[in-house]
Amino acid sequence: MTVKPEIKSNSLRPGSLRKVHHIALNVKDMAASRHFYGKILGLHELTGEEVPKTLINLVAAGKVANFITADGTVIDLFCEPDLSPPHPDPSQAFTRANHLAFDIDPQLFDSAVEVLKANQIQIDSGPVTRPTGKGIYFFDPDGFMIEIRCDPS
Template sequence: MNVQGFSHVTINVKNLARSLRFYVDILNMKLVHRGRKDAYLEWGSAWICLQERPDMEDQCPQIGVDHVAFFIDEQHFWEAVQHLKANHVPIVREPTQRGRGLSVNFLDPDGTQLELHTSTLAERMKVWK
């Protein structure tokens, strides 16, 4: 098996239209395709699928993905944090130094935790060696 790298994340959402307003209008992701119950978006080299699943509302949120992290250059980090705050996006972990990078965690409209992070895995490992 010759895995080349990260491909995408699928996020289950309760209301596709509401989630698209957040991901496109606030996070500035590019809408590539919208179906009846799903949408595909790009953000730099990362892409995600939003899948409308209102029937999943009663499932335990601790099972499954804890959060999804996206890389951002450090030069754009503080501007992104201010953008999130200006749009009243819930911040669940204020900006902090994690390893050799800066990190901020926030929630989408369904409570899925997202993170913006400025370092690579190699940079993080240098801290733990």
């Protein structure tokens, strides 16, 4: 006989959710998105034994690509070739998600801005300086807003 633990609350305890495991994004053009996340943003693409077992066949078929950040967060790209935002102007929000933010060492922030400019990445706003640090907002190939930000120096 299995005994279920008694539920004493209608919510999870603080600290129960340990970290973001992965983020899955739909992309229209896998090649453009792999280039953007891997080459421009410099994220490591998972290959071979690194690919999650549940995604091996989809990766082999070119329908999924997986990238990982330095802290271990996985970004999964799912190819949806018929994907198109409701509005051709990427500054017009089309999802419930507002943006994905990457943290960077303050000493590397200006270099990151130069990389975006050198690759002619469409900038939405910034660089901006706030009491919480600096940030720049830009769009990935599918019009999803990305931020690179750093804490104050």
